[in-house]
Amino acid sequence: MSVLQKFDLTGRTAMITGGSRGLGRAMAQALAEAGADLILAGREVDSLSVAARELGQLNRWVGVVVGDVSTPEIAAESCDKVLALGKPIDILVNNVGGRRVDIATEDFPIDEWKKLVDLNLTSALVCCQKIGKPMLARGRGSVINITSIAGPLAIKGIRGRHYETSKAALTGLTRALAADWATRGVRVNAIAPGGFLTDPNKKWYSEKPELRATFEAHIPMGRLGEPSELGPAAVFLASDASSYITGATLVVDGGFTIW
Numbered sequence: 714m715s716v717l718q719k720f721d722l723t724g725r726t727a728m729i730t731g732g733s734r735g736l737g738r739a740m741a742q743a744l745a746e747a748g749a750d751l752i753l754a755g756r757e758v759d760s761l762s763v764a765a766r767e768l769g770q771l772n773r774w775v776g777v778v779v780g781d782v783s784t785p786e787i788a789a790e791s792c793d794k795v796l797a798l799g800k801p802i803d804i805l806v807n808n809v810g811g812r813r814v815d816i817a818t819e820d821f822p823i824d825e826w827k828k829l830v831d832l833n834l835t836s837a838l839v840c841c842q843k844i845g846k847p848m849l850a851r852g853r854g855s856v857i858n859i860t861s862i863a864g865p866l867a868i869k870g871i872r873g874r875h876y877e878t879s880k881a882a883l884t885g886l887t888r889a890l891a892a893d894w895a896t897r898g899v900r901v902n903a904i905a906p907g908g909f910l911t912d913p914n915k916k917w918y919s920e921k922p923e924l925r926a927t928f929e930a931h932i933p934m935g936r937l938g939e940p941s942e943l944g945p946a947a948v949f950l951a952s953d954a955s956s957y958i959t960g961a962t963l964v965v966d967g968g969f970t971i972w
Contacts, residue, residue: 907966
């Protein structure tokens with residue numbers, strides 16, 4: 714097998730949570746271009762329909778499952794719907810997450826904290842359980858958890874440390890599952906994105922231009938990333954090109970964490 718053939722995902726199926734927009738959509742595009750069929754899970758019917766139509770033009774099978782995977786209960790229901798489609802899942806991308814509030818940690822309501830930890834951590838665990846178990850039974854699979862450079866770092870100028878806390882825990886979960894599943898044919902890795910120009914971030918930065926300037930000034934490359942620049946990392950970790958890699962976190966941040 715040539716080195717380029719090792720990146721080929723033809724005949725495999727990938728499930729991407731939050732796969733209809735932003736970084737999830739970019740990774741879905743890359744996985745499809747590498748040959749994978751897709752199942753997109755998300756809460757917005759319209760964006761799922763648009764993504765399915767556009768990705769279908771790549772001559773790949775594309776299924777959609779509507780469900781708010783930010784809560785553990787509905788994440789479980791969504792995974793059951795995916796499994797009911799009858800296509801074995803070879804690749805799971807746990808992409809759903811986010812920093813939805815900007816509240817000082819000392820004032821953070823505990824109920825809100827729990828909801829956001831569920832969004833960024835617990836729901837990923839549920840998807841790993843539901844989708845990972847059939848992978849283990851088949852002895853083959855790749856799980857990719859989308860963490861963040863905010864896992865090992867506290868991002869300057871932003872409050873609401875639920876995000877740093879849960880993303881750090883997701884990195885820990887990645888390593889723990891990788892250790893548990895390494896001898897059973899399922900690899901578990903993570904991608905830690907830096908700052909990317911997704912629609913939510915564009916809105917965030919338009920409201921706080923000084924935050925964008927501060928963030929970009931810390932990036933050796935001097936710019937934020939385009940969502941399409943994350944896709945190849947997902948293809949690498951999903952494919953046989955990374956067959957001897959598990960428990961790793963691939964940082965894609967323009968060099969932000971160098972300094």
